[in-house]
Amino acid sequence: MFNVFRMHMYRVSRSRSTYILAGLMFVFLLLTFGLAFIIFDDPLGLNVTQAFMTANGSAATISPAVLHRFFIQSNDSVIILLTIFGVLLTYSDFSKGFVKNTYSMFEHKSKLVLAKWGALVACVTVTYVALSLLGLGLGALLRSFEPGEWDAYLRSFVVVYICLVSMLTLVFMITSLFKSPVGGMVIGLIIATGIFQTLEQLIDLLIAKLSGADMEAALEGMLGMGSGEKIFRISDYCLDNVYLSYSASMGNADTIRTIVVALVYMALALGLTMLLSEKKDVRC
Amino acid sequence: MSLILTTDKITKKFKSKVAVNEVSIHVERGEVYGLIGRNGAGKTTLLKMLANLSCPTSGTYTLIGENGESQAQMMPKIGVLIEEPGMFPNLNAFQNLKAKALAYGVRDDKYLEDLLNFVGLGYVGKKPVKNFSLGMKQRLGIAMALVNSPEILLLDEPINGLDPQGIAEVRSLIHRLVTERKITIILSSHILDELAKVANRYGIIHDGVLLDEATNAQLESKCTPKLFLRTGDPEKTRAILSSMGISQYAYVEDHFEITERVDEGGAISMALAKEGVETLEMRKEGQSLEDYYFSLTGGNQNV
Numbered sequence: 001m002f003n004v005f006r007m008h009m010y011r012v013s014r015s016r017s018t019y020i021l022a023g024l025m026f027v028f029l030l031l032t033f034g035l036a037f038i039i040f041d042d043p044l045g046l047n048v049t050q051a052f053m054t055a056n057g058s059a060a061t062i063s064p065a066v067l068h069r070f071f072i073q074s075n076d077s078v079i080i081l082l083t084i085f086g087v088l089l090t091y092s093d094f095s096k097g098f099v100k101n102t103y104s105m106f107e108h109k110s111k112l113v114l115a116k117w118g119a120l121v122a123c124v125t126v127t128y129v130a131l132s133l134l135g136l137g138l139g140a141l142l143r144s145f146e147p148g149e150w151d152a153y154l155r156s157f158v159v160v161y162i163c164l165v166s167m168l169t170l171v172f173m174i175t176s177l178f179k180s181p182v183g184g185m186v187i188g189l190i191i192a193t194g195i196f197q198t199l200e201q202l203i204d205l206l207i208a209k210l211s212g213a214d215m216e217a218a219l220e221g222m223l224g225m226g227s228g229e230k231i232f233r234i235s236d237y238c239l240d241n242v243y244l245s246y247s248a249s250m251g252n253a254d255t256i257r258t259i260v261v262a263l264v265y266m267a268l269a270l271g272l273t274m275l276l277s278e279k280k281d282v283r284c
Numbered sequence: 285m286s287l288i289l290t291t292d293k294i295t296k297k298f299k300s301k302v303a304v305n306e307v308s309i310h311v312e313r314g315e316v317y318g319l320i321g322r323n324g325a326g327k328t329t330l331l332k333m334l335a336n337l338s339c340p341t342s343g344t345y346t347l348i349g350e351n352g353e354s355q356a357q358m359m360p361k362i363g364v365l366i367e368e369p370g371m372f373p374n375l376n377a378f379q380n381l382k383a384k385a386l387a388y389g390v391r392d393d394k395y396l397e398d399l400l401n402f403v404g405l406g407y408v409g410k411k412p413v414k415n416f417s418l419g420m421k422q423r424l425g426i427a428m429a430l431v432n433s434p435e436i437l438l439l440d441e442p443i444n445g446l447d448p449q450g451i452a453e454v455r456s457l458i459h460r461l462v463t464e465r466k467i468t469i470i471l472s473s474h475i476l477d478e479l480a481k482v483a484n485r486y487g488i489i490h491d492g493v494l495l496d497e498a499t500n501a502q503l504e505s506k507c508t509p510k511l512f513l514r515t516g517d518p519e520k521t522r523a524i525l526s527s528m529g530i531s532q533y534a535y536v537e538d539h540f541e542i543t544e545r546v547d548e549g550g551a552i553s554m555a556l557a558k559e560g561v562e563t564l565e566m567r568k569e570g571q572s573l574e575d576y577y578f579s580l581t582g583g584n585q586n587v
Contacts, residue, residue: 007387014379097370101384101428104335104362281338
């Protein structure tokens with residue numbers, strides 16, 4: 001199985017699209033840095049820093065955790081480019097018929113699925129670490145950057161990583177099972193743009209209304225303003241919402257919930273892909 | 285020879301269509317097994333099931349290792365070239381070969397270069413596979429199927445779409461694989477003449493059903509041209525045939541099957557008439573593999 005993992009890493013390293021996507025990520029990161037410079041250091045006197053800081057619950061300086069959110073977590077281009085990469089890695093050996101070369105290797109195809117997923121996770125890990133370090137390095141150039149609160153940064157680094165891997169596992173599942181790049185791309189776009197987040201929050205309000213909960217508390221909770229009353233919210237268990245709404249300033253319970261939700265999605269998506277691939281014919 | 289692969293009533297259904305229906309084939313080690321059938325007969329589906337690319341609806345297949353290896357141990361010893369070879373078009377021949385080699389844990393670049401030379405692609409250098417001719421792709425496909433030093437090679441229509449030179453190259457490659465590397469090959473084709481040049485055992489498949497399985501020698505006897513002759517007086521006929529110097533014949537049920545001078549039907553008929561023996565039926569039978577195939581399938585479409 002490790003040999004199949006090596007094979008995937010080899011073909012990814014020889015693929016032109018890998019380097020194009022890496023280049024695009026770098027460009028987008030530079031553009032994000034430009035935006036961060038305008039927002040935080042305010043060379044144009046736009047005075048948007050205060051509004052941004054308030055929205056992110058931060059002080060007048062930017063901590064590494066806020067930088068991480070700005071450069072990685074809330075950066076649509078990172079999610080979209082990682083999704084494209086995930087789809088390409090998952091789909092290319094189906095589209096080119098290369099799977100015919102490897103599917104006769106094992107009695108159980110799930111081993112091949114696991115090896116390919118391993119390659120995807122390895123690539124995402126390398127990219128994530130590189131982007132995070134680069135983001136941190138660029139962010140350190142900002143005047144308003146204030147090093148510190150590294151525990152919050154580390155927590156944010158781990159949680160966002162788990163969520164990203166979980167989302168890409170969903171993309172992997174859809175692409176593997178439908179043998180089509182479209183479904184995976186759509187999932188990536190839905191998560192990046194947060195289209196479903198609004199729908200999930202509307203369902204939350206409906207549930208609150210039907211269960212006779214305090215609507216004011218429900219609205220506060222929905223807007224992330226923090227409410228004393230704990231009510232059931234479906235969006236708390238939707239991967240796109242937990243990813244987009246995660247913040248390093250969240251309490252331990254919410255952080256653990258975010259991690260558990262992401263891990264459950266990841267395990268379900270991977271398990272389902274392995275299970276269904278076992279009995280699925282290879283179309284190529 | 286010992287068996288390397290057997291299938292036991294292997295069946296594949298796609299909704300209501302039965303693509304392969306309870307097929308049981310027996311492949312012996314070191315032979316070239318030719319799967320004959322027209323397009324859509326079920327050859328590719330059968331090979332896909334053997335290559336683990338498709339799951340049988342029912343039935344099983346068994347791979348038998350020379351040293352008693354189990355099915356699971358034998359799986360990596362299958363080489364596969366089903367339909368078009370699967371490769372990455374932007375990579376060159378060596379890189380495609382290397383990708384597959386890594387999956388099988390083969391790290392020896394020299395071995396891969398030797399393989400490319402073996403299939404006659406040692407000269408292609410860094411040319412991307414997308415610029416290869418069909419024949420070159422097919423040869424690279426065979427090289428990729430050989431990467432894991434397979435004991436059994438499944439080749440599905442390997443000469444489809446090739447020009448005469450390409451066909452000759454692939455044929456010669458198959459001969460070399462059997463003689464030099466002692467690989468068992470299952471080869472499907474609907475081009476019977478070409479199959480007859482390389483195979484030494486055949487499975488004739490039609491509408492998903494295996495109609496016959498025969499070795500070259502058995503097929504030869506079935507396909508040997510013979511003269512079917514039924515006369516009013518068998519005793520006199522024997523004497524006439526002997527007087528004409530014809531000794532290679534057999535009397536089966538109510539007729540003679542003559543396997544000598546089969547083109548001299550007219551002369552035999554005249555000699556019989558001269559002696560007052562009535563010829564009730566006379567016809568030439570079993571001329572070629574193609575004729576035999578048609579006699580089994582009851583048609584001549586598509587092959």
